[in-house]
Amino acid sequence: MEPVLQVALDMMQLKRSVGIAKEAVEGGADWIEVGTPLIKSEGTEAVRTMKRTFPGRRIVADTKTMDTGAFEVEIMAKAGADIVTVLGLAEDSTISEAVESGRKYGTEIMVDMINVPDKVRRAKEVEKLGVAYICLHMGIDTQMRGEEAPVDILREIVGAVSVPVAVAGGITADTVPEYINAGAYDIIVGGGITKTDDIRGAAANMKKAMKGLAIDSVVAKKYTEDDLFEAFSKVSTCNISDAYHKKGVIFGLHPYIQRNAKMVGRALTVQTANGDWAKPVEAIDLAKPGDVIVVDVGGGPIAVWGELASNSAMNMGVKGIVIDGAIRDIDDIQNLGFPAFARSAVPCAGEAKGYGGIGVEITVGGQRVRTGDWIIGDESGLIVVPKEEAVEVANRALDVHEHETRTREEIRRGSTLSKVNELSKWEPVK
Numbered sequence: 001m002e003p004v005l006q007v008a009l010d011m012m013q014l015k016r017s018v019g020i021a022k023e024a025v026e027g028g029a030d031w032i033e034v035g036t037p038l039i040k041s042e043g044t045e046a047v048r049t050m051k052r053t054f055p056g057r058r059i060v061a062d063t064k065t066m067d068t069g070a071f072e073v074e075i076m077a078k079a080g081a082d083i084v085t086v087l088g089l090a091e092d093s094t095i096s097e098a099v100e101s102g103r104k105y106g107t108e109i110m111v112d113m114i115n116v117p118d119k120v121r122r123a124k125e126v127e128k129l130g131v132a133y134i135c136l137h138m139g140i141d142t143q144m145r146g147e148e149a150p151v152d153i154l155r156e157i158v159g160a161v162s163v164p165v166a167v168a169g170g171i172t173a174d175t176v177p178e179y180i181n182a183g184a185y186d187i188i189v190g191g192g193i194t195k196t197d198d199i200r201g202a203a204a205n206m207k208k209a210m211k212g213l214a215i216d217s218v219v220a221k222k223y224t225e226d227d228l229f230e231a232f233s234k235v236s237t238c239n240i241s242d243a244y245h246k247k248g249v250i251f252g253l254h255p256y257i258q259r260n261a262k263m264v265g266r267a268l269t270v271q272t273a274n275g276d277w278a279k280p281v282e283a284i285d286l287a288k289p290g291d292v293i294v295v296d297v298g299g300g301p302i303a304v305w306g307e308l309a310s311n312s313a314m315n316m317g318v319k320g321i322v323i324d325g326a327i328r329d330i331d332d333i334q335n336l337g338f339p340a341f342a343r344s345a346v347p348c349a350g351e352a353k354g355y356g357g358i359g360v361e362i363t364v365g366g367q368r369v370r371t372g373d374w375i376i377g378d379e380s381g382l383i384v385v386p387k388e389e390a391v392e393v394a395n396r397a398l399d400v401h402e403h404e405t406r407t408r409e410e411i412r413r414g415s416t417l418s419k420v421n422e423l424s425k426w427e428p429v430k
């Protein structure tokens with residue numbers, strides 16, 4: 001059997017989804033998935049519209065049914081679904097009822113193995129219940145922690161069951177050949193197609209990659225602890241703030257940086273007193289390449305940092321300086337191209353006395369900062385991401401960034417930001 005490409009429409013707006021589906025089909029998508037968020041926002045109408053618009057295509061209703069299998073399958077079948085998804089975590093009776101209902105109304109059942117602990121064992125069990133497809137799925141929230149659908153488990157499932165196996169979860173043109181080689185029949189792709197500005201091209205590339213051609217994905221891979229510098233360098237502080245629910249924003253510090261410059265690094269914290277520049281300067285000798293020195297001066301108005309310190313820090317591979325207090329030599333620091341953020345700029349420096357400490361927990365611009373936390377700064381400001389949350393926040397920020405690519409393209413084609421988001425519809429019901 002020739003593998004199929006299923007495009008997953010996971011946005012909330014039906015009109016946009018139809019447009020995207022049309023272009024994906026032109027690019028070669030075989031099956032169309034009405035994604036869970038789309039079903040939740042638009043109901044069965046989304047399935048009905050897709051069936052009417054694409055009469056010759058298989059329509060998958062991704063209901064992720066967990067209970068009342070018969071009932072939910074009947075609803076989706078009558079709306080035009082050819083395949084309905086039920087969770088592998090559901091009770092056997094829910095799955096059997098879904099299968100029975102599917103037989104009655106002419107719909108197949110795909111079991112989604114999301115979060116199932118023993119996927120191979122469960123795959124064998126649900127096959128016996130009469131399901132038509134089994135789907136190995138790494139959910140979007142799990143992907144944000146850097147995980148992808150595991151190829152070895154896919155291979156094991158394919159070897160253990162005789163029904164066709166689908167795979168989903170952050171698949172890109174780069175990764176699709178591994179899943180094909182492991183025996184996947186149905187390749188389910190959401191963001192790898194829908195977040196691009198060229199849906200047709202992305203679907204066509206996915207098909208080429210499914211045939212074994214080497215294709216570079218325009219959508220980023222999911223990042224792990226090892227390559228967070230690259231991940232944070234690809235996004236803006238605004239992307240991070242959107243992804244991190246406005247947490248981590250450092251307020252009140254001014255960016256003294258060059259146009260389009262960006263600062264990304266891990267914090268080396270310093271506590272000092274107003275005008276006392278000893279500890280900030282000593283920190284330079286302790287800094288590792290890639291660090292950002294972050295100084296808590298409690299907002300003090302006498303400078304604790306200037307051009308010579310910046311020069312020395314740059315030499316050590318330090319990525320920038322953040323001071324909740326005062327800085328000086330702004331013009332020279334900007335000529336150096338050394339990113340600096342401070343509450344104020346003044347000509348006067350204090351004296352080296354040695355108060356405070358290095359590597360201690362500090363508060364800067366209202367945010368707690370510890371050594372090792374990620375600090376990202378650009379012309380919009382500064383944000384701190386705790387080290388424990390960095391992988392997830394970086395991947396979510398990239399997701400925000402990539403979704404903006406699609407929105408920008410729709411605006412370029414004549415839509416408006418309000419229309420793209422169907423804003424009026426999302427106002428709370430009074």
Ligand SMILES: O=C(CO)[C@H](O)[C@H](O)COP(=O)(O)O
Pocket residue numbers: 008009010035036062138139140168169170171188189190191192
């Ligand atoms: O069902 C889903 C999320 O629960 C998605 O449709 C599925 O994960 C495919 O999307 P992506 O390729 O972006 O992961």
